[in-house]
Amino acid sequence: MGKSILVVDDAAFMRMMIKEILTKNGYEVVGEAGDGAEAIEKYKELKPDLVTMDITMPEKDGIEALKEIKQLDPNAKVIMCSAMGQQAMVIDAITAGAKDFIVKPFQADRVIEAISKALG
Amino acid sequence: MDMSQYLDIFLDEAKEHLQNLNEQMLLLERDINNLDIVNEIFRSAHTLKGTSATMGFNNMATLTHEMENLLDLVRNHKMKVDSRIIDTIFSSLDILDQMVISISNGGDDSLDATEMINSLRSISSGESAEGKDQNSSSALGNGREDFLFDEYDRTILKQSIESGYSVYKILVTIEAETILKSARAFMVFHELEKYGEIIKANPPVEDLEKEDFGDHFSIILISKNQLEQVKEAVMSISEILDVNISTVTKKDLELETEDSKDIKKIEEKSQNNNSTKIQANKVSGKMVRVDIERLDELMNLFSELVIDKGRLDALANDLRNPILTDIVEHMSRISSSLQTNILNLRMVPIEQVFNRFPRMIRDLSKELNKKVNLSIIGADTELDRTVIDEIGDPLVHILRNAVDHGLESVEDRVKNNKPETGEIILKAYHSGNFIFIEITDDGKGINREKVINKAIEKGLITPESTINLTEKQVYELLLKPGFSTAERVSDISGRGVGLDVVKSKIESLGGFISIDSKLGKGTTFTIQLPLTLSIISSMLVQVQEEKYAIPLSSIIETAIVKKDEILYVQNQEVINFRGKIVPLVSLKKVFDVPNSTNDDSDEVAIVLVRKREKVAGLVVDSFIGQQEIVLKSLGTYLSQVFAISGATILGDGQVALILDTNALIK
Numbered sequence: 001m002g003k004s005i006l007v008v009d010d011a012a013f014m015r016m017m018i019k020e021i022l023t024k025n026g027y028e029v030v031g032e033a034g035d036g037a038e039a040i041e042k043y044k045e046l047k048p049d050l051v052t053m054d055i056t057m058p059e060k061d062g063i064e065a066l067k068e069i070k071q072l073d074p075n076a077k078v079i080m081c082s083a084m085g086q087q088a089m090v091i092d093a094i095t096a097g098a099k100d101f102i103v104k105p106f107q108a109d110r111v112i113e114a115i116s117k118a119l120g
Numbered sequence: 121m122d123m124s125q126y127l128d129i130f131l132d133e134a135k136e137h138l139q140n141l142n143e144q145m146l147l148l149e150r151d152i153n154n155l156d157i158v159n160e161i162f163r164s165a166h167t168l169k170g171t172s173a174t175m176g177f178n179n180m181a182t183l184t185h186e187m188e189n190l191l192d193l194v195r196n197h198k199m200k201v202d203s204r205i206i207d208t209i210f211s212s213l214d215i216l217d218q219m220v221i222s223i224s225n226g227g228d229d230s231l232d233a234t235e236m237i238n239s240l241r242s243i244s245s246g247e248s249a250e251g252k253d254q255n256s257s258s259a260l261g262n263g264r265e266d267f268l269f270d271e272y273d274r275t276i277l278k279q280s281i282e283s284g285y286s287v288y289k290i291l292v293t294i295e296a297e298t299i300l301k302s303a304r305a306f307m308v309f310h311e312l313e314k315y316g317e318i319i320k321a322n323p324p325v326e327d328l329e330k331e332d333f334g335d336h337f338s339i340i341l342i343s344k345n346q347l348e349q350v351k352e353a354v355m356s357i358s359e360i361l362d363v364n365i366s367t368v369t370k371k372d373l374e375l376e377t378e379d380s381k382d383i384k385k386i387e388e389k390s391q392n393n394n395s396t397k398i399q400a401n402k403v404s405g406k407m408v409r410v411d412i413e414r415l416d417e418l419m420n421l422f423s424e425l426v427i428d429k430g431r432l433d434a435l436a437n438d439l440r441n442p443i444l445t446d447i448v449e450h451m452s453r454i455s456s457s458l459q460t461n462i463l464n465l466r467m468v469p470i471e472q473v474f475n476r477f478p479r480m481i482r483d484l485s486k487e488l489n490k491k492v493n494l495s496i497i498g499a500d501t502e503l504d505r506t507v508i509d510e511i512g513d514p515l516v517h518i519l520r521n522a523v524d525h526g527l528e529s530v531e532d533r534v535k536n537n538k539p540e541t542g543e544i545i546l547k548a549y550h551s552g553n554f555i556f557i558e559i560t561d562d563g564k565g566i567n568r569e570k571v572i573n574k575a576i577e578k579g580l581i582t583p584e585s586t587i588n589l590t591e592k593q594v595y596e597l598l599l600k601p602g603f604s605t606a607e608r609v610s611d612i613s614g615r616g617v618g619l620d621v622v623k624s625k626i627e628s629l630g631g632f633i634s635i636d637s638k639l640g641k642g643t644t645f646t647i648q649l650p651l652t653l654s655i656i657s658s659m660l661v662q663v664q665e666e667k668y669a670i671p672l673s674s675i676i677e678t679a680i681v682k683k684d685e686i687l688y689v690q691n692q693e694v695i696n697f698r699g700k701i702v703p704l705v706s707l708k709k710v711f712d713v714p715n716s717t718n719d720d721s722d723e724v725a726i727v728l729v730r731k732r733e734k735v736a737g738l739v740v741d742s743f744i745g746q747q748e749i750v751l752k753s754l755g756t757y758l759s760q761v762f763a764i765s766g767a768t769i770l771g772d773g774q775v776a777l778i779l780d781t782n783a784l785i786k
Binding site: 011013014016056057058082084087091094100101103104105110113114 | 171357
């Protein structure tokens with residue numbers, strides 16, 4: 001069975017995109033979350049092998065969620081999803097323990113590269 | 121990847137974001153120092169950028185990107201919000217809106233946004249402390265891979281080598297298409313710091329941070345680890361094309377010439393994300409997006425079921441089997457609650473229409489130099505999706521009228537002891553099977569004399585007939601085709617399209633519009649709309665062997681009159697009904713219904729219907745009763761049938777045509 005992945009993004013559209021890329025490449029998307037708080041809940045519940053985490057989200061942003069997930073599970077593998085121009089936040093996230101980041105618009109091969117490297 | 125399947129959801133979300141952006145911008149305009157709002161706007165713009173770029177709408181992405189840049193400066197206190205920023209962002213939103221519309225109409229985003237992009241840029245760069253100096257730094261990318269060490273560097277490196285550390289010169293090449301190169305570089309630094317200490321980087325860290333480098337950079341690392349280990353660590357980072365590591369020896373160091381460049385550690389810019397919590401204005405419930413066509417389909421299937429239920433009903437009545445009766449009764453209850461549920465699915469809050477008005481009123485008031493405060497009441501009132509789609513334009517028209525013609529100029533208001541700011545209230549509420557929308561302004565009201573004079577001038581009425589006109593009748597003149605009271609044709613309203621268009625639109629939705637006004641105090645437009653268009657209350661009537669449904673909303677009353685009471689005026693059958701002469705229309709004649717029974721009774725059944733103030737009597741053979749019917753269109757081939765607006769299937773499986781009484785009354 002493929003590695004389990006939790007997809008976090010406030011845009012349903014983006015979640016669909018990532019999900020499609022992942023599923024096509026043999027990963028199993030076990031859950032989706034629309035904001036940081038939900039992401040943490042889902043993480044506790046599903047214990048996925050990896051999380052893709054959008055940075056800009058309402059209520060609780062991706063970096064806060066990342067930090068909390070890292071507290072729950074220091075070995076958590078989180079890949080940040082960012083957009084152009086979020087350099088500083090990406091750096092913040094890496095410092096906070098994110099494994100890698102991918103940049104929107106997503107290119108399937110990049111996403112897969114990042115995920116396989118993070119899991120490997 | 122094929123993106124077309126995502127287009128719908130993309131458009132949906134894009135529209136939501138644009139709406140949100142407009143709303144938030146309006147809030148920001150009132151409260152320009154509120155960074156929470158700026159953050160919310162930023163977030164929305166940001167998501168929009170991401171999704172549009174993914175869909176390949178690069179024009180949209182570029183425009184939102186520039187907007188985001190500007191907003192970023194604002195939220196990082198590098199710039200203050202002023203009217204120029206607000207106006208520019210509003211105009212950008214308009215362009216984005218047009219792009220979205222064009223995309224949803226099957227086009228693309230190729231609208232020319234260069235001007236907008238440039239003005240966003242000029243605002244960002246003009247006042248930005250962070251304006252990028254394009255000419256800074258050396259020609260990087262092909263730059264020197266060699267380091268120039270100063271005395272201090274050399275001393276440190278020598279000492280390190282002497283104490284058993286290795287000094288590596290690491291040349292990292294990242295993939296050419298990498299976005300956020302400096303974050304990638306940071307990851308390399310972050311990784312390498314686990315293995316030792318970074319002494320120097322080329323290009324310098326400041327340039328790496330500014331993304332001012334080509335596809336490669338080099339680093340000097342002091343480490344105790346093996347070269348291979350370090351290499352592997354860097355290669356494990358994604359988007360790294362190649363890593364070339366060489367060991368620096370003491371000899372190399374001695375050959376270095378002097379240069380002075382400092383090294384700074386990459387400063388971890390702490391974005392103050394935590395301090396700026398955006399209040400959640402939407403509770404994200406568990407939602408499913410459903411195509412309206414599927415709901416229509418569901419409704420259709422359900423109405424088929426209702427028909428069968430009707431037949432079962434009839435059967436149970438005949439058989440008088442208690443068990444069967446029991447089952448049928450239970451089914452009736454369930455199907456009626458099912459019907460309510462399905463109808464509710466089609467209901468959407470009128471908010472969808474209302475929420476674009478604040479922005480419109482803002483623009484109007486700026487354009488006309490009037491101060492306007494728009495209050496919206498009852499935006500959560502729900503009505504049928506099909507009505508929602510149609511009601512927007514008429515409302516826009518009435519609101520524009522209210523601002524343009526209704527409200528006085530600021531000077532006139534002050535002269536008349538009114539507050540400078542005009543009030544417009546947009547209110548929606550349910551009542552019975554109808555929804556009411558009221559647009560009230562506290563402007564100058566309608567001048568009776570002016571209206572009458574204008575109507576005479578336009579030949580709509582004769583001077584003699586004006587004496588007995590009630591206020592209502594006068595206001596109704598405004599709704600007549602070819603009437604426009606505006607003394608001058610302004611850009612806002614009175615473009616030749618009058619309120620008559622509004623009226624006919626609303627009537628086509630099965631609704632009514634009325635006007636109420638007090639001179640000097642203001643005007644109220646009231647629109648009455650049916651809750652839903654798909655199920656209507658109707659009166660079933662029999663004409664020979666055929667059945668017809670007449671919408672209850674247009675029926676005044678029913679009556680039975682003696683045949684000898686029918687009079688003839690100019691060869692037209694009329695009756696004197698409660699002192700009023702009412703023309704009769706025989707449905708049998710209009711629809712050419714074949715004769716099947718001999719008509720020997722001396723009475724006729726009449727349904728009195730109205731279209732505004734006009735009344736007519738429809739002659740039928742008998743009344744069947746009142747019934748909720750499911751409206752089905754006749755399809756494209758038969759859409760132009762005279763006086764028929766659709767059809768319905770009755771409980772016994774028969775088809776009844778639904779009358780369009782408006783067409784029968786000329």
